[in-house]
Amino acid sequence: MNSRPTHTPLPDAGAPIQLYNTLTRRKDTLTPLTPGKVSIYTCGLTVYSQPHIGNWVSYIYWDVLVRLLRAAGLVVTRTQNITDVGHLTSDADDGEDKMQAGAQREGLTAWDIARKYMAIAEHEAYDLLGLTRPDHLVRATDYIPQQIAFARALEDKGYTYRIPGDGLYFDTSKLAHYGQLARLDIAGLAAGARVSTAGKRNATDFAIWKLSPPGAQRDMEWESPWGVGFPGWHLECSVIARETLGDQIDIHTGGIDHIPVHHSNEIAQTESLTGRQFARVWLHNNHLKVDGRKMSKSLGNIITLADITAHGAHPMAFKLAILSKHYRTEGNFTWEILDAASHRYQRWQEAASLRWQATAVDSTGQTNTLLASAPSTLCSKLSDDLGTPEAVAFIDSVCKAILSTPPQQLHQPLLTAFTAAVDDLLGLSLGRSTPNLSAQQQQLLSQRSQARAAKDWQASDTLRDELSAQGITVNDSPHGTTWHYIMPK
Template sequence: MALQLYDSWTRSLRPFTPISGDTVGMYCCGPTVYDYAHIGNLRSYVFEDLLRRTLAWHGYAVRHVVNITDVGHLVSDGDDGEDKMEKGSRRSGESAWDIAARYSRAFQDDWAALNLLPPALWCRASEHIDAQIADVATMAERGYVYRTADGLYFDTARQPDYGYLARLDRSGLAAGARVAMGGKRSATDFALWKFSPPGIKRQMEWDSPWGRGFPGWHIECSAMAARHLGTWFDIHCGGEDHVAVHHSNEIAQHQACHGNRLANFWLHGAFLTLGEDKMSKSAGDFLRLQTLVDAGHEPLAYRYLCLTAHYRSPLAFDWDALAGAASALQRLRDAVQRWPQGGTADAATLAAFGAEIGDDLNLPRALAVAWRLVRGELADDTKRATLLAMDAVLGLDLAAWQPQAAPPDIVALAAARQQARADKRWADADALRTRIEAAGWQLEDGADRPRLTRRARAGH
């Protein structure tokens, strides 16, 4: 089945074909590295990894570029407040550069733990200042830029179709705008270059034709994407919170410089929620991947949880759901361990799986195909080969998993339980099982001896 993807620009499913040959250029908005990523942030990167793997399934090579925002992201979409890096430095006492390096490493550690394929390029905003200045200069020459006391701003009135990606009602934003106007002409205008405040020494600032300062957040991504993928490339991704502001502004800048919307497809992932609310760092619900690990869950259990909801649908997080995902992942691992090697993948099952992922990355239905395989009647070696072929997209690293050996005290409890069962001391056997499970191990009775596997906890 041909691959079709939901394009946020057209708000429709569209058949996907690369712009040129069999290579896909894909840009993904990366983290602002002033703090750790939370698991809601990480859901977006799992979705983008699934997209990349699905493109490879369809035979395409992917040039995957991910930015790291280490300068220029203000605390408000209204272009006011401090730069997040400078604010983080003031809070911690570390230099902004050290903060960027530390949280970049932490983010890349999370990336690897979730088995996300490494991008072709990590590009840092602070290493592309010249490209950003060049784009601002082009826009200024063409009349899209005006100057205020605190910086250079993009004049959105120059673009009648500004905000089309978000279907913005610009007239409705004028009077009751949630952003501070300052010296801006319109509520939708946004910063391209901010001047360093008088009397305040910033750690991250550069000379420009307009004065010493730093770039706005939006100019970073459009400049870097164009430099590394060209001025018209295949796919631009991000979270759904990017649609109304960040991506709309990227498109506006790029149209002013190059006359097109930057990417042929715009794909956006939905939020991870806690109850009815999206997860955010400011709302007191800042769950890191390490938080899950500290509660006894593997990062790949969280990856499995992300597979259970379509990327354009909200995913509700709770600990019981994560424990269920961990259990399901373990059953897949156990099956692969149990089945013999040497089989050939079943073509019909792979075709069914491919049809689901080709339908706008419908991973919940693709998982259903995998579970029908596990429970079906094919030969076990065929099942193994087929499931491992599907794992090229699922990314659960099933072939590499090895069972964790239980510690001696747990092995001793299991042996004592076996003896209690042999002696028909059923109450003692049940009590020993309870102790084993309370220690975080699952016991499964086998034909010759019990099997012990590590069990994730349902809470934190």
Template sequence: MIQLYNTLTRHKDELKPLDGQTVRMYTCGLTVYSQPHIGNWVGYIYWDVLVRLLRWQDIPVIRTQNITDVGHLTSDDDGGEDKMEKGARREGKTAWDVAEQYIAIADHEAYEVLKLVRPDHLVRATDYIQQQIDFARGLDEKGFLYKIDGDGMYFDTSRLADYGKLARLDVAGLEAGARVSVAGKRNITDFAVWKFSPTNTKRDMEWDSPWGVGFPGWHLECSTIARETLGDTIDIHTGGIDHIPVHHVNEIAQSESLTGQQFAHIWLHNNHIKVDGRKMSKSLGNIITLSDITARGFSPMAFKLAILSKHYQTEGNFTWDILEAAQARLDHWRGYAALRHQTHDTLDDDDEKDEQEGTVSLLAARQALIEKVNDNLDTPGALALIDEAFSRLDHAPLEKIHRGGLLQFIEIIDEVLGLDLAASTPDITDDLKRLIIQRRSARAEKDWQESDRIRDELLAAGITIRDTPSGSIWAWK
């Protein structure tokens, strides 16, 4: 049973697919106006674990993630400029070219570097313009929109008795002037559904609509894309906590006003990560990217491990020391994963070993790991469990390790947490194995000079050796 903390209800709810079979899940995607930084990837790492967890338990999931390549303004009050236009001006390119550039970078980092599971629907906002116009037209026909001349079509939040229910906004108590920089708004919480292009400037991205030439508001794309790809009502909607008071509140307002149905049953929100205890910003010069991490020799999987060591609802902190500790933890786990290549010739049949005294098996740890993650994605608890399970192998002779249990434990770690333990620890070559045998002979003959020479040769090949009472055990450096 999967329990998830639902922002809407403020408690853990059991995840039950609304149709009894398939979980339909929507994730707010990146705005592709600049290079993604590590803070941008935090939520996607957590939601990737959720998708993996569902599929591991044979629960089908259809997931949609948007790509915001138009309409995301630089302020939540609809008074700022489009981030894509701002990025285009910064780089001396068109907004279309900026989008292509950063979509390619984000795609590479997400699915090749971080090895996240690709969503079933990865949708650009600009590919769904007509659908967004149709969605907005439906709202207009129902009387939810009004026009501000020279600015755009706005959603009238006073039409809804429960506006702000996700964030539990005290609408009446909002500070005067908050979210109202646009003159002509009827209510401080009203938001743009369609923005008009400036009369004296041609934008890179603009389209004809029933109300005039312009572009969709940021909130409109998510409601539209979710509806088009997943249906009127979905099981899970995910995003960052910064989306709660404005973006997600507005998605709910326009989606439920159009369809008359509940938009999403479970809302999941991840907290953010700071750098050295401070918010990332260009002014502070503390923006860190995945390229910065790999340039220092760290594995992207170590970054994932560092993120998963904090619960998704807890504010995280990034320091290079924290990443170094995560890399050491990952390397330690990789050493255990390499044991699977070293137990073939000395093991009895695993079925027989189950009955042998002193045998170390990790079979029970598999289910314990799933139970941890099923409890509101308790990744810190899952990592602690992995540490404890692996530590049982520390003093176990190779011939006493239940190889099948080890293989299955590594498999579930990779499948659910996506850490690539198996892929990063292939078997060594026959030549390297022969060197290990030669070193063993040299040590038996007390030829320490030859033993050290071979050890150094192995080290140069990326292999470390640990001598134990049950023999020499190798690991990838």
């Protein structure tokens, strides 16, 4: 899949893009470090198990962000990590390594687990959901030497200390503004309320390098100046971002659960080393619940994309369901919500199919006027803090106008441009899912029209059924016959 899709040029590409910055707690106008260019770092998946639909929420929103920036004429360079080592089950820098736990669960090595779930994630992200591939998609284990060098540099600058038998830790008391992103009350933070303090100088200190347990050999471990072990989870993002994007980046994205620990620690270690502000804008998406409850194995409510398709819904319908709520608002998934999104997507496909049937010779008329300004309006709504609910509602109104207008009054170039704009900005594959009829299908449609003209209703119904078997619905009205696709299951 092409990671650099062609985007519809927008009439007002210079319109300011406002994004809610967690660091400032307000909408800030995006001002790139380098004019015309934007660098983005996205926290990626930990590849230890099957991704569920909640895992994909972040990436659906940040995909729209990248599409919006590129459609606005900006050159975007985006990095996303793949956590395949070091992510412990507790923020306290203890507990099992998730990769090791996955290996034990399935009777494989941690390396095998990483390869297995990387392949699954690759398929779901780029084949099923049609997300834009990051420019740099980087495994943490590919940057071990760089992580060790980064940690040594922090140690040389006096920001770390060692806990015998445990590892190398970052001393957060060295920073006057530690926890600023999360507005952490460091002085009032009760010992043990956030992390275990055993051996630490401060409750908020975190592991830079963890030592392998004595007498145990892990699948993933490396020699280091502090002993055989593995990098702390937070280290990989600072290092990968710096190696691929530089000391400073424009935007850092992730989930709200990353704010108090992971992202606060990224800021601490990166800015301590570089002496410069790490990211100008921090974007965080809220969680997705299922039937109003957090997804968990104990509740038995984990839902995957395979469950979505088994239900008879298209992955694009799921994507549309997610985009129907704002990224900063807590989401809720129900099968009824998915069914409503499927119906909405079907209506959008019906409208998009009319671009092959539009025959107006000029662009006059109310609907054509709406279509002419639609790409710019859509961009404007997304430019206000990724206003996807507003964008979806606007597309609804445009599609309603399209479907209430006879094809003889629709201007094909405008309808084609609108369909392309929706795909360029939201990545919903409207164009790809609604190609023109094949020559054989057009012949069947023509034969049906002839049968209707001859009032041969039996032949007409037979031809309708034949088209329906090929996923094509035919509608008859006083304005003539139109067709559209039945959404594939």
